[in-house]
Amino acid sequence: MSTREITLTELESSNVSTAEEAFHMDEAAFKAFYERTSRPLWSYLARLTGDRALAEDLMQESYYRFLRASLKSVDEAYQKNFLFRIGTNLARDHWRRTPRGERVDVEAMETLPGNDRTAERVQQSSDMGRALAHLKPRERELLWLAYVEGSSHDEIAEVCGLRSKSIRLLLFRARRKLAGILSSPDEDWKMRARS
Secondary structure (H helix, E strand, O other), X not given: OOOOOOOHHHHHHOOXXXXXHHOXXXXXXXXXXHXXXXXXXXXXXXXXXXXXXXXXXXXXXXHHHHHHOOOOOOOHHHHHHHHHHHHHHHHHHHHHHOOOOOOOOHHHHHOOOOOOHHHHHHHHOHHHHHHHHOOOHHHHHHHHHHHOOOOOHHHHXXXXXXXXXXXXXXXXXXXXXXXXXXXXXXXXXXXXXXX
């Protein structure tokens, strides 16, 4: 499949009203929304992927797709969840295209900035950063959304594309796995993460 550039003539002759309808925010509203959501979204994507540059790319693509989408609701909480879901899906698409042998960069994850006190505590603890790197992407998604973003189970389900009833169990399992990694008397996982 190949892509081609659209000429200005084709753009002018296209249905402008349809394109304008897709952009559901004016510039001032988008700027305010961006100011409130860009740092949390970038932090979330950076923690999931372990790659700052990739997180930046995914964030830009998320906002582009967000602006092009026709949203059912103008509620800001819904819009934020929708934006995070777009980012989550883009990260998952990236993982599908990435060979399984590639690991998350633990050193990069340790220095990622957060968006509140909880995120700062996670970053300051190198063991926590290394332990998070040993979790599956879905487990990192769930833990980040629940404990850094403070999302409800319904909001997490909406972002991750899961049923609300399953979030409680999945969070329990992710917390238990993380606790097991952190409390392991075997320092081997810490040494592997440092190398």
